Amino acid sequence: MNWISWLVAEIFGLFFRLAPLRIKPGLYRIGTPDENAPVLVTGNYRLTVARLWKRLRSRNLYLLVADSGGINVWCASAGGRLTHHQVLSVLKTSRIEERVNHRRLVLPQLSATGIDGRQLHQRSGWHICWGPVYARDIPAFLDRNFQAIPPMRRVEYPLGARIEMALCWAFSLSFLALFLLSFLWPQAIPATIAIIFAASILFHLSLPLFRNLFRPYRRPSKIWPVEFESGGLQTLILLAIWVAAFILNTAGSIPLAESWKWALLMSIVLLTLTIDLPGSTPILKSGTHEDRHWNLVLDGNRCQGTGICREVCPMQCFDWAPSGKSMIHARPDDCIRCGACVVQCPVDALFFLDPEGNRLDVDLIRYRKVDIWGRRNVHVK
Numbered sequence: 001m002n003w004i005s006w007l008v009a010e011i012f013g014l015f016f017r018l019a020p021l022r023i024k025p026g027l028y029r030i031g032t033p034d035e036n037a038p039v040l041v042t043g044n045y046r047l048t049v050a051r052l053w054k055r056l057r058s059r060n061l062y063l064l065v066a067d068s069g070g071i072n073v074w075c076a077s078a079g080g081r082l083t084h085h086q087v088l089s090v091l092k093t094s095r096i097e098e099r100v101n102h103r104r105l106v107l108p109q110l111s112a113t114g115i116d117g118r119q120l121h122q123r124s125g126w127h128i129c130w131g132p133v134y135a136r137d138i139p140a141f142l143d144r145n146f147q148a149i150p151p152m153r154r155v156e157y158p159l160g161a162r163i164e165m166a167l168c169w170a171f172s173l174s175f176l177a178l179f180l181l182s183f184l185w186p187q188a189i190p191a192t193i194a195i196i197f198a199a200s201i202l203f204h205l206s207l208p209l210f211r212n213l214f215r216p217y218r219r220p221s222k223i224w225p226v227e228f229e230s231g232g233l234q235t236l237i238l239l240a241i242w243v244a245a246f247i248l249n250t251a252g253s254i255p256l257a258e259s260w261k262w263a264l265l266m267s268i269v270l271l272t273l274t275i276d277l278p279g280s281t282p283i284l285k286s287g288t289h290e291d292r293h294w295n296l297v298l299d300g301n302r303c304q305g306t307g308i309c310r311e312v313c314p315m316q317c318f319d320w321a322p323s324g325k326s327m328i329h330a331r332p333d334d335c336i337r338c339g340a341c342v343v344q345c346p347v348d349a350l351f352f353l354d355p356e357g358n359r360l361d362v363d364l365i366r367y368r369k370v371d372i373w374g375r376r377n378v379h380v381k
């Protein structure tokens with residue numbers, strides 16, 4: 001890896017983020033690692049590896065790049081593409097155990113939804129250690145003797161990330177619009193692309209203002225196959241578009257057929273951008289996932305106070321109980337049902353209830369991952 005590869009990965013990562021961007025799996029050296037060097041694991045998403053290299057290039061360590069199908073760590077873990085199988089495979093093929101004199105493996109915190117830490121430990125003999133969420137915190141994490149402070153364990157959606165997400169959605173949708181409109185309505189292409197970029201940036205930048213609108217509903221909707229968590233916003237937008245078309249028609253400023261065509265085109269664009277806006281953020285639950293209505297329960301009688309759930313929770317929903325010997329699920333409204341805590345709890349003290357109040361088997365969460373439709377259909381055991 002060098003600066004040119006980093007720049008290429010950043011540019012491609014921005015515009016083609018929705019497509020897999022692979023780098024060859026295997027062992028990568030950063031600096032000149034010796035037998036005491038830390039061993040970190042990540043997926044083979046090119047942008048992730050480039051960003052890790054940028055943050056860690058002044059360090060000496062080994063980076064084990066597991067085959068996550070060219071998908072980022074969190075999505076690959078949730079979708080069953082990055083599990084203990086892929087990590088075991090890269091551990092074996094890299095022969096890393098011949099290069100270091102310790103057995104401590106630093107896994108990305110966001111892989112905790114997919115990698116079963118206990119299985120990995122039992123099958124490999126390596127001690128598992130959960131690294132921080134962001135690459136920028138890894139140097140401090142290493143300097144603290146592999147300890148992360150709570151802010152390092154929380155996922156954020158700051159301005160820079162929102163702009164990146166807005167641009168990557170706008171670029172992908174513009175590409176599709178360019179292709180389709182070249183056949184159907186070429187004159188509309190420039191204005192459509194301008195509106196796509198403006199709307200995407202507006203939605204993602206203003207997300208904090210209407211974040212509470214997107215919190216998962218407690219009761220499931222039987223009406224829509226894909227739940228319109230952003231239904232209020234979409235209704236307002238569609239109303240505005242069609243009222244504007246009506247006014248323009250009445251005022252006679254645009255021919256009738258043309259204004260309805262524009263209204264239809266803009267409705268499609270804006271519905272596409274907003275249909276699962278929560279799902280394109282890291283801080284809200286996707287409106288298409290079946291587990292959006294599940295409720296997490298912590299059985300205080302079973303909890304042994306290992307603290308692992310607190311380590312892996314990307315929303316930092318857990319606090320220590322006043323006794324300091326067990327955990328409490330202190331912020332359930334922040335929970336995005338990622339399942340990481342359920343997968344990692346060594347005594348199965350954490351589980352989900354479905355909307356009818358039925359307890360879901362923890363193995364369902366551990367070994368069945370989310371498919372593209374948001375259902376737990378991908379078996380990984």
Ligand code: SF4
Nearest residue numbers: 303304306307309345
């Ligand atoms: S991981 Fe399980 S046992 Fe450990 S603190 Fe959390 S709930 Fe308790």
Ligand code: SF4
Nearest residue numbers: 313335336338339341
């Ligand atoms: S509490 Fe919710 S957000 Fe946190 S790890 Fe568990 S399922 Fe994920």
